[in-house]
Amino acid sequence: MSDPDPVGFLAAQLGPRLAARLTTPQQQADAARILQQLAQVEGEATARAWMVGMNPHLDNMAPIHAIADGRMRDVEAAARAYLNGDWT
Numbered sequence: 001m002s003d004p005d006p007v008g009f010l011a012a013q014l015g016p017r018l019a020a021r022l023t024t025p026q027q028q029a030d031a032a033r034i035l036q037q038l039a040q041v042e043g044e045a046t047a048r049a050w051m052v053g054m055n056p057h058l059d060n061m062a063p064i065h066a067i068a069d070g071r072m073r074d075v076e077a078a079a080r081a082y083l084n085g086d087w088t
Helices: 006-014 025-042 044-052 063-068 072-083
Strands: none
Touching: 006 025, 006 044, 025 044, 025 063, 025 072, 044 063, 063 072
């Protein structure tokens, strides 16, 4: 499910405005990877909602914004927690 164009993938999944928030190729690749991992387990709609929704593991910041702010490790930890059923 790996997309050779993370920007196109993110724009299709999250919309071009949110995809543009990720300004570096690394941020774009990381966000696409997390989105794909979540979609494989939870489905695309849930993965999209998780990426743009407020997240308690990220001080109520949306993961997409946390990635843009350089907090990829925190986002990875939040994704693991979500997939493990830790909602708090």
